Amino acid sequence: xxxxxxxxxxxxxxxxxxxxxxxxxxxxxxxxxxxxxxxxxxxxxxxxxxxxxxxxxxxxxxxxxxxxxxxxxxxxxxxxxxxxxxxxxxxxxxxxxxxxxxxxxxxxxxxxxxxxxxxxxxxxxxxxxxxxxxxxxxxxxxxxxxxxxxxxxxxxxxxxxxxxxxxxxxxxxxxxxxxxxxxxxxxxxxxxxxxxxxxxxxxxxxxxxxxxxxxxxxxxxxxxxxxxxxxxxxxxxxxxxxxxxxxxxxxxxxxxxxxxxxxxxxxxxxxxxxxxxxxxxxxxxxxx
Amino acid sequence: xxxxxxxxxxxxxxxxxxxxxxxxxxxxxxxxxxxxxxxxxxxxxxxxxxxxxxxxxxxxxxxxxxxxxxxxxxxxxxxxxxxxxxxxxxxxxxxxxxxxxxxxxxxxxxxxxxxxxxxxxxxxxxxxxxxxxxxxxxxxxxxxxxxxxxxxxxxxxxxxxxxxxxxxxxxxxxxxxxxxxxxxxxxxxxxxxxxxxxxxxxxxxxxxxxxxxxxxxxxxxxxxxxxxxxxxxxxxxxxxxxxxxxxxxxxxxxxxxxxxxxxxxxxxxxxxxxxxxxxxxxxxxxxxxxxxxxxxxxxxxxxxxxxxxxxxxxxxxxxxxxxxxxxxxxxxxxxxxxxxxxxxxxxxxx
Numbered sequence: 001x002x003x004x005x006x007x008x009x010x011x012x013x014x015x016x017x018x019x020x021x022x023x024x025x026x027x028x029x030x031x032x033x034x035x036x037x038x039x040x041x042x043x044x045x046x047x048x049x050x051x052x053x054x055x056x057x058x059x060x061x062x063x064x065x066x067x068x069x070x071x072x073x074x075x076x077x078x079x080x081x082x083x084x085x086x087x088x089x090x091x092x093x094x095x096x097x098x099x100x101x102x103x104x105x106x107x108x109x110x111x112x113x114x115x116x117x118x119x120x121x122x123x124x125x126x127x128x129x130x131x132x133x134x135x136x137x138x139x140x141x142x143x144x145x146x147x148x149x150x151x152x153x154x155x156x157x158x159x160x161x162x163x164x165x166x167x168x169x170x171x172x173x174x175x176x177x178x179x180x181x182x183x184x185x186x187x188x189x190x191x192x193x194x195x196x197x198x199x200x201x202x203x204x205x206x207x208x209x210x211x212x213x214x215x216x217x218x219x220x221x222x223x224x225x226x227x228x229x230x231x232x233x234x235x236x237x238x239x240x241x242x243x244x245x246x247x248x249x250x251x252x253x254x255x256x257x258x259x260x261x262x263x264x265x266x267x268x269x270x271x272x273x274x275x276x277x278x279x280x281x282x283x284x285x286x287x288x
Numbered sequence: 289x290x291x292x293x294x295x296x297x298x299x300x301x302x303x304x305x306x307x308x309x310x311x312x313x314x315x316x317x318x319x320x321x322x323x324x325x326x327x328x329x330x331x332x333x334x335x336x337x338x339x340x341x342x343x344x345x346x347x348x349x350x351x352x353x354x355x356x357x358x359x360x361x362x363x364x365x366x367x368x369x370x371x372x373x374x375x376x377x378x379x380x381x382x383x384x385x386x387x388x389x390x391x392x393x394x395x396x397x398x399x400x401x402x403x404x405x406x407x408x409x410x411x412x413x414x415x416x417x418x419x420x421x422x423x424x425x426x427x428x429x430x431x432x433x434x435x436x437x438x439x440x441x442x443x444x445x446x447x448x449x450x451x452x453x454x455x456x457x458x459x460x461x462x463x464x465x466x467x468x469x470x471x472x473x474x475x476x477x478x479x480x481x482x483x484x485x486x487x488x489x490x491x492x493x494x495x496x497x498x499x500x501x502x503x504x505x506x507x508x509x510x511x512x513x514x515x516x517x518x519x520x521x522x523x524x525x526x527x528x529x530x531x532x533x534x535x536x537x538x539x540x541x542x543x544x545x546x547x548x549x550x551x552x553x554x555x556x557x558x559x560x561x562x563x564x565x566x567x568x569x570x571x572x573x574x575x576x577x578x579x580x581x582x583x584x585x586x587x588x589x590x591x592x593x594x595x596x597x598x599x600x601x602x603x604x605x606x607x608x609x610x611x612x613x614x615x616x617x618x619x620x621x622x623x624x625x626x627x628x629x630x631x632x633x634x635x636x637x638x
Contacts, residue, residue, distance in 0.1 A: 188337050189370040191357040193384040194435060203383075207374050 051265070058262045066259035072244065076267055078156065079240040083167075083224035086160035087217055090168055095213060098175035099205065103184075116173070119166045128233025131162050135234065154235045162234045163224035170219040178212025179205060214279040222272055289313045289470055290362075290439045295333055295343035304329055304494040307343070311439060311472050311487075316465045318481040319474040321491035327474035328367065330491070331441045334472070335364045348438055363437030367444045369428035371416045378403075378412035381430045402430045406460065422453040426460070433464070440464070442473040446480060458483055482506070482557050482636045490514050502557075521595075521605040522560035528553045528635065537635060543601045546577040546630040555638045562607030564632035567596060568625045569616050576627040580604070584622045587613060598626050 066072055100106075101113065119127060135152035136142050145152050152158035182205050190200040206213070228242035236243060241264040249257035291310040297303060304326050311317040321327050332338040334345055336357035345353045352360050372380050378399055385395045403409045406426040416424060425445060432440065445461070446454045461484060465471055475481060481488050482502055489499035498510040505514065506523040526537035526545070530553045537545045537558050547558060566576065582600030589595075594613050596606045604626050618624065 183370070185366055185368070185370045186372060188335075188357075189364070189366055190372070190383070191337070192335050192360075192362070192364045193431065194358045195383070195386070196358060199386065204372060 054258055055262055058259050062259045063262060067263050071239075072241075072260055072263060075239045075241045075244040076264055078159070078238055079225050079242070079264075080267075080271070082156050082159040082240065083163050083221050083227075085156075086164035086224050087167070087171070087221045089160070090164040091171060091217060091220075094168055094172050095175050095206075098172045098213075099179050099201065101172070102176045102179035116169050118169075120169050124166055124227065124229030125233060127165055128162060128230035131158075131165055131230060132233050135161060152234070154237055156235075156238065158234045159231050159238075159240060160224075162230040163227050164220075166227050166230050167220040167223035170223055171213075171216040174216025174219060175209060175213045178209030178216070181212070182208040211279075218272065218275050218279065221275075222268070225268060289315075289348060290334070290472065291344075291346040292330070292334070293344040293346070295330070295340045295345065297329065297333065297338065297340045302326065302329075302494060304333070304340070307491070307494070307496055309489050309496055309499055311470060313470055314468060314486075315470055315472075316484055316486045317470075317472045318485035318488050319472065319491055320476070320478060320481045320488055321474070322476055325476075325491045326494040327476075327491055328443050329494075331364060331443050331472070331474060334360075334439075334441060335362060336360050361438040362441055363432035363435050363439075364441040365425075365428045365432050365443060365445055367447065369424045371419075371424050371427050371431070373416050375416075376412065377408065377414050377416065377419070377427050380416070380427055381412075381434055383431060384435045398434060402434050405433075406430045420453075421448050422457060425449065425457060429460075429464075433469070438470065440469055440471045442471060444475055445473065446475070446477070478506075479636055483638060506557075521562060522558075522565070524558050524602060526556055526558050526635075528556055535630075537633070539602050541601055543580075545633060547633040547635045548630050549635040551635055551637045557636045557638065559634040559636070560604070560628055560632060562595060562605045564628050565604060565606035566627040567598070567606050567608060567612070567616060567618070568627065569618075569622070571625055572627075574627055575629065577630045578626075578628050578633070580626045582624060582626055584618055584620050584624055586620060587618060598624060600626050 097116075101109070101116075106112075132153065133139060134141060135145070135158055137146055137151065137153070142152060145157075150157060152161065186204055186208070187200050190204045191197070195203065226242065228246065231240055232243050232246070239247065241260070245257050245260050245264065248260055289310075289312055293308055295304055295307040302324075307326075307330060309317075309319075319327050319330060329338060333340050334347075336352070336355060340353065343353070344351055347361055371377075372383070375383070381399045381402055382395055385398065388395070390398075399412065400409065403412055406429060408423060408426050408430065411419065411423060411427070416427065419427065425448075429445075442461075446457055449457060458480070461471070461473075465484070473480075473484065485502050487500065488502050488505045490497045490505060498505055498514050503523075503525060524537075524539045524545075526539050528535065528537050528547070528549070528551060530536075535547050535549055537547050537556070539545065545558060566574070571579070571581075580598075580600035582598040582604070584596060585599050585603065586597040587594060588597070589610070590607075593607050593609050596608060596613070596618060598604050598606065606626065616624070
């Protein structure tokens with residue numbers, strides 16, 4: 001009965017309990033912290049152990065050989081540029097939407113917010129099936145593409161759409177938080193200084209929400225690069241890195257899938273660390 | 289120049305009721321009211337940030353009630369200055385010059401002139417995060433003045449500053465006004481109002497209760513609220529004369545009143561709280577340096593006790609207890625002596 005309830009012996013006296021002022025942290029909390037630290041370590045282990053295992057099982061020679069394969073290089077390059085293109089193209093519409101969500105009240109706003117989160121909760125293979133119908137030759141978009149000689153299925157453009165579909169909530173939510181954090185008064189002040197609403201958006205709201213938007217762009221880009229389920233349905237070929245890893249595993253087994261995975265992870269990690277670092281540099285410049 | 293006609297606006301828990309007043313060219317108009325009285329709301333309505341339910345706003349005889357915010361010829365300085373944190377001081381001040389047909393050098397020149405006027409020429413390349421409250425307020429003022437607004441709207445511009453900075457900024461505002469700028473300034477501080485205003489309006493619960501010159505409003509408060517809010521019935525315009533030994537304020541009819549102040553000589557106001565005025569029926573020796581003989585004009589019970597009005601060349605109101613009135617046997621027409629200490633007199637520089 002003594003845990004987690006403080007007793008008179010180890011905890012604060014009845015008189016002071018909850019008074020806030022003389023309340024000494026009882027030892028029980030430390031035991032609680034220890035328990036939580038133990039449980040937390042298990043979670044970290046779950047993440048780190050398989051990755052570390054994979055890295056340790058791959059020799060530098062294997063890595064080097066794999067990195068030199070044209071197929072691997074092509075797939076990684078394809079993954080990076082399709083995700084980047086999807087992120088940049090869709091951000092043009094996603095950032096204004098985030099602004100509306102942060103600033104305006106409108107009918108069925110909750111529904112819109114829910115719709116934006118949909119890609120996060122539906123299975124991505126299902127998302128891929130849905131997208132396939134949407135971009136296939138028979139669809140409106142597909143026909144429009146065909147008219148200019150573009151077939152989305154099996155094309156980098158289709159891959160970019162699939163990546164954007166699953167990753168766009170990250171950008172919208174981050175940008176919305178960013179815009180919500182810009183004091184309304186600053187926008188009002190800019191209006192009273194004769195600026196048009198467009199100018200206010202580009203010179204006040206956007207720069208002040210930039211930190212969150214950059215962070216959202218990086219997240220969206222990262223999430224797009226790691227997408228597998230939706231992309232494999234829309235485009236098995238050309239092969240993005242996650243699909244290539246899956247194919248090597250299916251055709252040749254674990255031993256052959258590992259080095260590609262390690263190379264891809266290393267490149268992704270380097271890319272994000274550099275992006276984060278650049279974003280931080282830029283932001284500290286804005287604030288100071 | 290700026291006229292509000294029956295402006296009304298309803299919110300869930302607050303409303304502006306038929307607010308009307310007009311600010312003339314060259315006025316320093318102060319809208320005086322407690323916090324929550326609707327002062328800021330009035331300014332935001334004039335600026336166009338809030339649309340009124342009914343009524344009209346005219347600026348230079350042009351109806352701007354539904355004009356776009358960016359097209360109104362006014363400049364609003366926000367209470368917390370709202371200086372853009374990501375732009376330098378220079379960029380903040382130059383913000384409204386965007387799209388104006390002038391060269392980069394001309395813009396730079398204008399920004400420099402404004403910065404000199406506001407005594408912040410050294411700050412142009414600094415980011416607002418590194419500035420003090422007083423400096424930020426000057427940047428906000430400069431950013432607004434550069435637009436040459438027909439009317440400058442100030443929302444509690446001094447409230448976030450300490451006493452010394454308040455004095456500096458008051459001096460600056462007076463200077464801006466002296467150069468011909470029409471100003472509408474809202475505040476809850478009657479000292480600010482006395483110190484700066486050429487005209488005053490008192491607002492309470494979204495309604496204008498009284499407006500007029502400072503003397504008219506302070507000497508003849510129209511309602512209990514105004515009297516209570518202003519809190520000072522003993523209010524006199526004076527001319528301050530300082531010598532080595534004494535500081536004396538002369539009222540309009542040359543009654544000398546001793547005061548304690550560091551202010552230099554010149555025009556101003558004095559205020560004496562009714563509670564600080566002592567009455568006696570015979571001349572008595574006290575530490576008070578201001579002693580006058582006068583006649584009781586009126587005895588008027590009010591919430592805090594009894595208010596006795598004495599004519600001693602100037603009308604002085606004393607707030608005393610009912611027992612004291614009986615003890616002294618005060619009646620209208622009686623002769624009596626008025627005493628108050630020089631330290632009980634509050635002097636406000638004009």
